[in-house]
Amino acid sequence: MKLLGAIVDFLVGLSQYLPEIKKPVKEVPFKEKMIWTLLALVIFFVLANISLVGLDTSIRQVQEILFAQTLLAGEMGKLITAGIGPIVMASIFLQLFMGAQILELDLGTGEGRAKFQALQKILAVLLCFLQGFIYVGSGMLMPIGGAGILNPMTWFVTIQIAIGSLILLYLDEIVSKYGIGSGVSLFIAAGVAGGVFWQIFMPPITNSANTFLAGGGILWKVMTLGDLTLLLPILGIIIIFLVVVFVEGMHVNIPITLGQSGMGGRYPVKFLYVSNMPVILAMALFMNIKLFALFVQQAKIPILTEIMGAVSWAVSVPYVGGRSLLQGLFDQGITTVTTMAMLQAVVFLTVLVLACVIFGWFWVQMGNQSTQAVAAQLERSGMQIPGFRRDKRVIEKVLERYIPPITVLGSIFVALLSGVGDLVLAGLTSGTGILLTVGIVYRFYEEIAKTQQEAIMKLMGKF
Known part of the structure; x- marks a missing residue:
């Protein structure tokens, strides 16, 4: 237990060197909250349209988790491929550790909550890079030259995915402190709503990677196929x-x-x-x-x-x-x-x-x-x-x-x-x-x- 306590203290101390969005010194007016929230939303949609550099586009992406990925505000092959996955998984790991009494923190005290938040942030940062590598190493995304460890493009694509999730991590902090609600929730709702709208009203697109949408959206298919x-x-x-x-x-x-x-x-x-x-x-x-x-x-x-x-x-x-x-x-x-x-x-x-x-x-x-x-x-x-x-x-x-x-x-x-x-x-x-x-x-x-x-x-x- 002493060793675990030392590791926790080390990680909490390490989190102090991470960039942090400071809390507002005075109450943020409603208009300013709306501006910060809309700004975060715009940045999210911009990130969702920036393609990863170094992917082999001739190899079709694996489709198994695309719908689950939408729930984590991710967009396959884009800068936010991992979405908020690292943030959510960091929370899951800490909850499991505390439920199994491996990690003992008193969340009823300010010190306990501060330690929990610091651990969650440092773990989320580490998971940004780990999940980025898993996306490439699992074959979900294939870099130019293959997914080998010795291939420099493997690590280049991994770092891009990690950077995208890190940006969402700090956007979440901005919305939570200066905006309305939670950034995580905002990105999930935006991703799902945007996806539904596009898949219903989308015009026919040839050579689409998604076979379900290759003949257009739902309304177009209903009108043409009956x-x-x-x-x-x-x-x-x-x-x-x-x-x-x-x-x-x-x-x-x-x-x-x-x-x-x-x-x-x-x-x-x-x-x-x-x-x-x-x-x-x-x-x-x-x-x-x-x-x-x-x-x-x-x-x-x-x-x-x-x-x-x-x-x-x-x-x-x-x-x-x-x-x-x-x-x-x-x-x-x-x-x-x-x-x-x-x-x-x-x-x-x-x-x-x-x-x-x-x-x-x-x-x-x-x-x-x-x-x-x-x-x-x-x-x-x-x-x-x-x-x-x-x-x-x-x-x-x-x-x-x-x-x-x-x-x-x-x-x-x-x-x-x-x-x-x-x-x-x-x-x-x-x-x-x-x-x-x-x-x-x-x-x-x-x-x-x-x-x-x-x-x-x-x-x-x-x-």
């Missing part, structure tokens, strides 16, 4: 959008009072208490599993290749002839191919639900949203449960009836909604992408409304 089943993904998007907006308003109100005879109030616990973070973490893990499986396959490591191939199959969305499972069933009915796809769908949904429940629990513990953390916050605010004496243990006992079950139920719900959406929307986008985008836009709207309300209250206080 295949109405192509509209199923669009219908799925509308349904997921309506379901998420409806569920965002569901919550349980826990009665509380201020002091012994103070004013009564309610503490709302939303059904989506865990938000959409479990899905982001699960999909980031799945994408990295697929990347590692491709890397192992490229290296031809015996036994491990078969094991990782099976794991990669379990965390992959099934396709039928390049189309979604639902469209495949409409076209082919029950066949050997569709039956195997349905089996894979059941395995995929099971693994996704389990992963989301685990990450949901971790997220609640790490984000100061656990029963103990919320009870402590209410007690410090002078709150108590009506009809009971003021005692933290009483508050914990009442919250225990709501927070753990809602955490599990909310995690299962977002997992099933995103997973089933993936099975319906494959070929256009993913259920996960739409789920995340709707939730992000909804919270973005709430953040804007809250910021404007605070500005109005301060203005009224001057009179």
Whole structure:
């Protein structure tokens, strides 16, 4: 443990030498927040259109993780190939280490949170370079001259990918401190929304690397081919959008009072208490599993290749002839191919639900949203449960009836909604992408409304 503590202290000290976006010394006005947010968005789209130098364009890119990559704000073959993957994976690793009690940090203290953030940043920087190398070494991207370690172009492409992710890392810091909401969420929503718009309205393009789009977007195909089943993904998007907006308003109100005879109030616990973070973490893990499986396959490591191939199959969305499972069933009915796809769908949904429940629990513990953390916050605010004496243990006992079950139920719900959406929307986008985008836009709207309300209250206080 002493050795681990020394390593943690060394990494925390090392993070102090990294460039840092300083916190604003005074409150940032709403207009300035909007400018910083829009500027970050423009830079993101510019990066998404800068191609990597040194790629062998004659070799077709592997397509297995393109849709999962969209959820991580990545664009294959561009400067942001890895997207926010290193940032998310750094968070996953730290949560797993803390959950297994390998790493012990008290996130209830300022010092503990500062150490966690410093470790997350230094780990994200290291993962930028590691993931950049894996993209090249796994064969996902092929540099000129091959993906050999001795090939200088391998390292040149790796460094470009790392630089792209590093830029997103600091853009995220800028948006978090000077903009509205989170940069990570903003980039995910922008990437998914842009991809959906393009794939629906895209004109026919010849020699497209994506065979699904080679004959144009969905609307163009419907008009030229008359295949109405192509509209199923669009219908799925509308349904997921309506379901998420409806569920965002569901919550349980826990009665509380201020002091012994103070004013009564309610503490709302939303059904989506865990938000959409479990899905982001699960999909980031799945994408990295697929990347590692491709890397192992490229290296031809015996036994491990078969094991990782099976794991990669379990965390992959099934396709039928390049189309979604639902469209495949409409076209082919029950066949050997569709039956195997349905089996894979059941395995995929099971693994996704389990992963989301685990990450949901971790997220609640790490984000100061656990029963103990919320009870402590209410007690410090002078709150108590009506009809009971003021005692933290009483508050914990009442919250225990709501927070753990809602955490599990909310995690299962977002997992099933995103997973089933993936099975319906494959070929256009993913259920996960739409789920995340709707939730992000909804919270973005709430953040804007809250910021404007605070500005109005301060203005009224001057009179």
